[in-house]
Amino acid sequence: MGFDSSKCDFSRCRGECLTRCPYVSYDEKMAKDAIRTLISGEESPILSECITCAACNDFCPTGANPWDLIAWRQEQTDILKIPxxxxxxxxxxxxxxxxxxxxxxxxxxxxxxxxxxxxxxxxxxxxxxxxxxxxxxxxxxxxxxxxxxxxxxxxxxxxxxxxxxxxxxxxxxxxxxxxxxxxxxxxxxxxxxxxxxxxxxxxxxxILEYIRNWLKEHKDEITPLNLKAGLQGGCTTRYAPDRGDGEIWSDWTREIFEMIGVESVEANRKYTGENRLCCGSSIFHSQHERALNIQKMNIQDAIDAGAERYVFICPACIAIMRMTCRKLNLEPVYITQLVRLALGEDIGEAGMAAFGYPVR
Ligand code: SF4
Ligand code: SF4
Missing domain, CATH: 3.40.50 (Rossmann fold)
Structure with a gap:
């Protein structure tokens, strides 16, 4: 974590940090110019365009952590002006x-x-x-x-x-x-x-590791759900400890899905893996329409891939996306509730996604 300027080598990349950012349209020159500008201590439009999803840390091929540079400069300049x-x-x-x-x-x-x-x-x-x-x-x-x-x-x-x-x-x-x-x-x-x-x-x-381990010890209590689901991987999943051969949180989720009879549609999606989209929480108040458009693109992608449920592992993601899920007729569900359904449990007043549930 933290921007490493010694790894930001323009001769070894094609500006992937920003050319791959799904929320802006930068070519290689614009991307490199923007990063160069930030390194020099000046302001760049990317500071206000960035929705703080942290994906560019994954996109950078040299491991320079450009999101940490952007985040640091956002703080220095107070450019987000959060209401x-x-x-x-x-x-x-x-x-x-x-x-x-x-x-x-x-x-x-x-x-x-x-x-x-x-x-x-x-x-x-x-x-x-x-x-x-x-x-x-x-x-x-x-x-x-x-x-x-x-x-x-x-x-x-x-x-x-x-x-x-x-x-x-x-x-x-x-x-x-x-x-x-x-x-x-x-x-x-x-x-x-x-x-x-x-x-x-x-x-x-x-929590996913805990659930995975619990299910392994209680396999005889599971009734497979036999449904297809998409998965919302939040921005924080991008900070998971580096295992070198894959993303540990998605491995745990895959094992959980297998045990409870849920087929993941992620392999059929455009916005998955490194290209997974953000829930839009950071701009939900300040750029509401932009946030909703990102959500719709994301949820429609899961629907097109055959999802019958949209599974969340982040409380903030489900809170901010559940309305749009419901509008597009894709039922949102928090991971623990999904597993409880497979255990034959009444999932209580909170139901599938706390939708309309009074926040205490
Ligand atoms: S942060 Fe990475 S991808 Fe972006 S300009 Fe630097 S080396 Fe290239
Ligand atoms: S943090 Fe996300 S939104 Fe911001 S520049 Fe990087 S990829 Fe784009």
Missing amino acids: ADAKPSSDWLVKPYKVRRGKPGGPLISMGGIYEVVPQEEFLKGKMFDDATLIGGGDIACGFTETHLGRASRPLKNLPAFIKNLSHAAEEFGVDEIVFTHDACYNVATTLAMSQNMEVEFRPVH
């Missing part, structure tokens, strides 16, 4: 601490600061979570959302307190692992902490 009504997400850093106690010896699950975006407590019910203790609040929020608000340095500044508070929680509840419901927190506790050589005393576990 006041988009600020509540930064309140996640000051959300009150809350605990739902499970059984002694059960897993500890952190909801971070976003437990109100979708009803996390409702989504974390049923057999898979019966024993789990849930914790949430600003003290254990990673602050990653700030990267969408032109304050990309916040997760790094917040990192020592984030890890320290989670370590205290692990000690308090007598566990050596913490499961994260959002991959932003997981990635900060893994990728970002590793990049800073920070020791993490507990083992971070991704």
Whole structure:
């Protein structure tokens, strides 16, 4: 993480960082000029055109991390001018601490600061979570959302307190692992902490890894759903620890889908893998029509590929896209709810996607 100017070698690339960005139309010269301008400390239109999806870090063939350069300059210039009504997400850093106690010896699950975006407590019910203790609040929020608000340095500044508070929680509840419901927190506790050589005393576990492992031990309780689904991989999935031979979050999802009888349509999609599209949350307030158009393009692509459901692993993505999914007649569903259906469970008041569900 962090822009590496020594790797930004114009002779070894074709400006893929921005020529492949699906939200602008840059040719190679424009792309290289824009990056050169940012490196020189000047402003470039890409700063306000960028929707903060982080994809260009994946597109750059030399590993220079151009998104980190863009994010850093967005913060320096305050160019995003985020309106006041988009600020509540930064309140996640000051959300009150809350605990739902499970059984002694059960897993500890952190909801971070976003437990109100979708009803996390409702989504974390049923057999898979019966024993789990849930914790949430600003003290254990990673602050990653700030990267969408032109304050990309916040997760790094917040990192020592984030890890320290989670370590205290692990000690308090007598566990050596913490499961994260959002991959932003997981990635900060893994990728970002590793990049800073920070020791993490507990083992971070991704919610998908937890579900995959649970299902492996309870295969006889699964009734296959026999349906086809698309998958929304959020921006934060792009920060998953590098395994070298694929994306760990999509491998876990593939295993989960196989076990619950869901056929992924991702292989038939245009907007998948590195080319997956953003939910549009960063511009939902400031450039509403543009955000909706991105969502429609994305969801229609899944429908054209044969999807009967659209599966989300990020609470923010589902909260921001569920209306458009419903308008296009593709049922949105959060991953835990999908799995609970395969376990024959009543998925409760939250239903398929918290649509119309009162946010408490
Ligand atoms: S960030 Fe990567 S793709 Fe973009 S100009 Fe630099 S080396 Fe090329
Ligand atoms: S972060 Fe996303 S939107 Fe911004 S320039 Fe990179 S690819 Fe484009």
